[in-house]
Amino acid sequence: MTKIEKFVKACISKFKLLSIATAVIVVAGLVCMFVFGYSTNATNYDMTTLSVKMNKYAYSQYLDEIEGVANDFFSENNLKYEYDMNAEMHGDESEIVYVFDKGVVFTDAMLANLQATFDALTATDSNHALAGSVINVDVNTEVALDRLPANGLLRTVIAGAAFAVLACLYVTIRHHYTSGLTMFVSLGVGAALTSALVLLTRMPITGNLLYTLFFNLLFTAICTMFTLNKVRAAQKGDKNVDAETLIKSSLAVGQVLTFAVACVVALVLVGAIATSAVRWFAAISLLSVVAGVFASLFFAPALYLIVKKLADEKDAQRARYDYKRS
């Protein structure tokens, strides 16, 4: 038995502790939201942009030179853009939009300097190839609006709740109501912990949170099913096994962790190629994997143990009652 398995087995008899820990995290998340609001301080979501607009003549032939001037300006001023949007030529004009963190400030002097550099290159009397073309620089701040669409959030929450109920019903019909209840609570705990952890870690909340919640529910459902399937198989093998032995022999530690590690690898991969805005999505999803592992590997078996014990006691009482009546 590995150390992790020992640890998980030790944890499942500590349902109260796990519940308190979960409740504390969820309440702390809520308090954090009510006191400080949720984080909208998203790097690269609200942004500062520097647009270099140019006419056709300049853009089509000398794009590299224009970018060179801009890049020299950025390095001189120790500025680093997150990404650039290199718009294709359209009509008489095009532009390159350099996207910066919203905290980046361009002073008037800096901009005048950059514009002067472009003006020198484009002056009709200059010998430069860009002579006669028109290049203008704009700096704008952008406040993104699609942080968390209210309608989308409401529908996602309703769909999530409906999923938890239906998953509970399905598992109840196929397995037992103890398993159904475990699935229901496990999905709820996974989603609640994900939301609370996002609030607590002050990660920026955007529409991506909705994708993460969906991903989290699927992940938690899969991992919880691993354990519940094992429980069912063990119960079939020995119907008189006591609740504690049953759940301890049915822990799907290896499966859940392997699945989690595979998901983490995929998320790290996504995060590695992404810009910072999507890195937040990957980071929030990583939190959701952690929450899902906790819900399915620790919380669900601990809850199952309690519910199963209660169900067994009830069955025993009913059996005694039936025996007396007969």
Place this chain on the structure above:
Amino acid sequence: MGKKKSVVLITLISVVVAFLCLLTMFPSFGIPFPVDGTWKTWNPVVNQFALSSDLGGGYYTYYYPQGVIPASEYESNYENISDEDEQKEYKDSYVAWKGLYLEKAETSIFDDEDTASAATVSQEFRTQFAKATKLIMSRIEAKGYSASRVAVVDDFAIRMELPASEVNFATAFQTFGNVGKLELQKGGVVLEELEDADITDFIKSFKVRTQYGQVVYVETKLTKAGKELFKGLKSELTASTDTSGEGTTVDVTLGGEAIMQIYSDFISDDGEVRAAYKIEYKDVFETWGIVLNSALEDGYSEISFAELQTDSVRRFDPVYGENALDLLYIALGIILVLAIVLPIVFYRGYGVSCMYSTLSYLVVVAICFAFISKTAFEVSVGSVLIFLLGLLLVNYFNVRLYNECKAGIERRIPESAMSAAYKTTLWEMVDTYAVLLLGAIIFLTTVGGVYTMALQALICLVTAAFCSLLWGRLINYLYMSAAKDKYKYFHFERKEVEDND
């Protein structure tokens, strides 16, 4: 099944799977001979995904309210004025605000031209601008793009990004930015009945539907008063002629712009209105439907944006960088190779049969992702996660099956050990997939990117379930039947067993 039959079937299946893999992944190239008289380029399925802006780039435009221009336009106009006095006059007619210039004479922005400054922008303008942004946001949300972005630029302008998968991007930008009042006009004049009433007293909603895949029609759901109104209008429209000047159509207008023309033929005798158009305009009318419903439900804004010119819509490359998709494919390629090679290394023959499940999953999902033409079905980074989740499930259950078979090999011969493993794991797989499918189906009731993700999850899970429960088993059965030594096939050590089954 006999060995010969198995070998023939395996060969046939292998050829089909290999062909589909080529169809899916073989790199694009110019076809060296003309097809139907034209030179064409071969494009694999993975090149035909409707990509969201994170992977495929997109389009963006700026919305400037009347009287607001960007600094670059101001500078350009200023420099183009040769006369110094005129330059001064031009300079005096604008107020600088961050990267924008606000025209002092624009009454919707400033109450008083003489006192106009950045601090005196009217509260009404701010309120109406906020309302306009809210309207645009609700329309974008209703359209359901999985990746789009709306941002307020320097407080008084808007920049909107749409994914490259939006084919009718120009119409979409034009339409979403029309935040004006919804009206019914006849002969260019607002209907009398609307003067003292709200349009919602007559129209409940607009529905865009298709019929027989050939016609798209916009159904105007009317209230009782609306039906009466249109009954009356039908007879008026029938009686009027082009020369009468009264108009032969009722125009549905938004901000004064005619969106839809209702001819008398479109109005039934009981006052139902159904405007039919060619199916080619389906996407356009779907967008209009969203905008019209938003105008009905959310009202309008008093401000109007400067008309978008064709050159004001710009295309941009993927935000992850041009190589993002290539990098992603390389990473996915590595994962796929691992998912194929590792089972072969550890499980030998059984690993080869697992390879078919993996490849079949890849091919089916890729084809579905590429050819489902549902609105706003975009492949994004979230889609990749869902794809990997399905791939993991297929491989997890393959491993689970093998381990179960291995556990039974002490007591059984390989065939019956595998058969027992199938029996043991069948309901585990069914239950797991059933629960997940429930989730994917329920999340189809959501909107936007989550809806797209749910649709993609449904495709991935159905395919994964098919591969785990049917396809993988069939392939394994065929390979097992063809194998001379079943122990070698499973990479098991041969032991003398007394099979009880």
